[in-house]
Amino acid sequence: MASSSQPARNPAPKTADPSGGILLTAADVARVVDRMAHQLIERAASIDPRSATGGLSDLVLVGIPTRGAPLARRLAARIEAFSGTPVDVGTADITLYRDDLRLRGVRALEPTLLPDAGIDGRLVVLVDDVLFSGRSVRAALDALRDLGRPRSVQLAVLVDRGHRELPIRADFVGKNVPTSRSQQVKVRLAEIDGVDEVLVTEGAPGVREPREEEAR
Amino acid sequence: MKRHLLEAADLDRADATLVLDTAAQIDQALAGREVKKLPTLRGRTVVNLFYEDSTRTRISFELAAKRLSADVINFSAKGSSVSKGESLKDTALTLEAMGSDAIVVRHSASGAPHRLAHWVRGSVVNAGDGTHEHPTQALLDAYTIRQRLGRLEGVRVAIVGDVLHSRVARSNVGLLHTLGAEVTVVAPPTLLPVGVGSWPVEVSYDLDAVLPKADVVMMLRVQAERMNASFFPSAREYSRRYGLDADRMAVLGDEAIVMHPGPMNRGMEIAAEVADSVRSTIVEQVGNGVSVRMAVLYLLLGGAPS
Numbered sequence: 060m061a062s063s064s065q066p067a068r069n070p071a072p073k074t075a076d077p078s079g080g081i082l083l084t085a086a087d088v089a090r091v092v093d094r095m096a097h098q099l100i101e102r103a104a105s106i107d108p109r110s111a112t113g114g115l116s117d118l119v120l121v122g123i124p125t126r127g128a129p130l131a132r133r134l135a136a137r138i139e140a141f142s143g144t145p146v147d148v149g150t151a152d153i154t155l156y157r158d159d160l161r162l163r164g165v166r167a168l169e170p171t172l173l174p175d176a177g178i179d180g181r182l183v184v185l186v187d188d189v190l191f192s193g194r195s196v197r198a199a200l201d202a203l204r205d206l207g208r209p210r211s212v213q214l215a216v217l218v219d220r221g222h223r224e225l226p227i228r229a230d231f232v233g234k235n236v237p238t239s240r241s242q243q244v245k246v247r248l249a250e251i252d253g254v255d256e257v258l259v260t261e262g263a264p265g266v267r268e269p270r271e272e273e274a275r
Numbered sequence: 276m277k278r279h280l281l282e283a284a285d286l287d288r289a290d291a292t293l294v295l296d297t298a299a300q301i302d303q304a305l306a307g308r309e310v311k312k313l314p315t316l317r318g319r320t321v322v323n324l325f326y327e328d329s330t331r332t333r334i335s336f337e338l339a340a341k342r343l344s345a346d347v348i349n350f351s352a353k354g355s356s357v358s359k360g361e362s363l364k365d366t367a368l369t370l371e372a373m374g375s376d377a378i379v380v381r382h383s384a385s386g387a388p389h390r391l392a393h394w395v396r397g398s399v400v401n402a403g404d405g406t407h408e409h410p411t412q413a414l415l416d417a418y419t420i421r422q423r424l425g426r427l428e429g430v431r432v433a434i435v436g437d438v439l440h441s442r443v444a445r446s447n448v449g450l451l452h453t454l455g456a457e458v459t460v461v462a463p464p465t466l467l468p469v470g471v472g473s474w475p476v477e478v479s480y481d482l483d484a485v486l487p488k489a490d491v492v493m494m495l496r497v498q499a500e501r502m503n504a505s506f507f508p509s510a511r512e513y514s515r516r517y518g519l520d521a522d523r524m525a526v527l528g529d530e531a532i533v534m535h536p537g538p539m540n541r542g543m544e545i546a547a548e549v550a551d552s553v554r555s556t557i558v559e560q561v562g563n564g565v566s567v568r569m570a571v572l573y574l575l576l577g578g579a580p581s
Contacts, residue, residue, distance in 0.1 A: 152300065152304060155301075155304070155313040155314070155315040155343075155573070156313070156314055156315070160315065160577045160578055161577075161578065163578070164577075164578035165276075165573060165574050165577040165578040167293060167296060167297065168296070168297050168300035168301065168304075169300065170300060170303060170304075171300070171303060171304035172303075201314065205308065205310040205312070205313075206308065
């Protein structure tokens with residue numbers, strides 16, 4: 060496993076890229092997604108080595124809207140390209156499970172769509188764009204509990220920027236990015252934003268509260 | 276969204292669409308689930324303050340609040356201190372002192388929820404006030420139309436019957452107009468309100484002329500309990516001219532649907548075979564009511580208290 064896929068230490072060390080700017084280009088994003096797809100194939104196979112499909116038939120990628128959803132679909136497409144086995148994909152909207160609605164106000168809901176086979180007894184991998192405080196993931200775990208009983212749940216994120224507020228870590232990380240709290244990490248994906256890139260920008264004056272989906 | 280939902284005019288097009296979209300997402304998220312409960316309003320208290328009898332609206336609001344994990348207190352005027360002469364204001368302030376975050380109110384006096392909204396800090400949701408408005412009914416009707424026909428823009432809706440006494444009609448006229456539907460009200464002249472000329476609707480006295488062009492026929496209940504004069508010669512004559520029976524249903528377009536807010540007077544404004552036909556959305560309307568009210572409660576209460 061590449062070193063950049065190791066779980067982030069918490070709290071994050073000093074700011075690595077004080078100048079801000081582009082962290083990942085479109086080519087970088089594609090490379091990172093390919094690597095994560097390979098790691099997911101390995102993980103599925105290690106869990107069920109005797110399976111004819113390398114454990115992939117038990118795998119469900121569940122994206123957390125907004126940008127986790129297309130990310131999950133991309134990972135599934137790459138896994139199928141590399142292994143020849145199609146993988147189930149779903150999305151789980153976590154808005155109604157958030158603990159910060161009172162702080163941030165209500166927002167429009169996004170679809171929750173699970174594969175017909177459901178998630179009971181399967182290996183669910185939650186997919187999100189940025190891992191920050193961990194509160195989105197906590198909400199997603201609560202949502203999963205109401206949706207079924209997976210055999211195990213793992214977490215894949217494109218960017219881990221540190222500053223966790225909960226004992227949560229990712230199993231698959233595209234890129235670890237030490238940031239300061241005042242910075243913003245923006246993931247843009249072609250499906251939603253028309254372009255693939257990850258940006259780190261200095262936040263507005265005054266330190267913002269951590270928030271996982273910066274561009275939502 | 277405004278803090279209260281008192282009438283259809285409180286919702287502009289964006290807000291109304293947000294409510295319908297939210298209801299659709301909630302519907303989809305809960306479909307086929309074993310645990311039909313969301314933690315969103317945990318720790319919030321919703322009071323159902325009902326001064327008038329109700330079956331579906333009260334249960335629907337109660338279910339909606341419970342599915343969002345709010346605590347629900349049901350208050351009906353019968354058997355409370357209201358019978359000792361306690362006023363609406365004192366009752367509301369008492370409930371708020373006990374920590375209610377929202378009051379869902381039904382009252383026989385038009386405008387009661389508006390008064391209430393000035394007295395309390397929490398949100399007020401109008402669940403029907405006199406002959407004035409019933410906005411969540413209009414929302415669930417719009418949701419049902421959109422679900423069946425796939426759109427609201429340009430949909431031709433005929434609202435038929437006792438428009439004069441109908442809060443459902445008033446709210447539907449307002450909301451459907453906001454959402455781009457074309458509404459025609461059909462009633463005997465005695466059952467149309469004085470100001471109907473200023474409503475954004477067509478007016479007709481002839482049901483048979485309107486039916487072939489309608490995508491949606493919304494039948495209203497003849498509200499005998501509010502009728503303090505004779506508005507039509509006999510029930511039989513009303514039924515013959517303004518009732519929807521199988522013969523009239525046959526002239527409707529292929530896609531057209533028949534709605535009724537309930538409770539129905541079968542045989543009066545709507546024939547039993549029409550109410551039970553595949554065009555009828557009456558049972559769907561009840562089911563959709565829960566999702567739409569969940570959406571309303573989420574959007575009013577989910578965010579920061581203002």
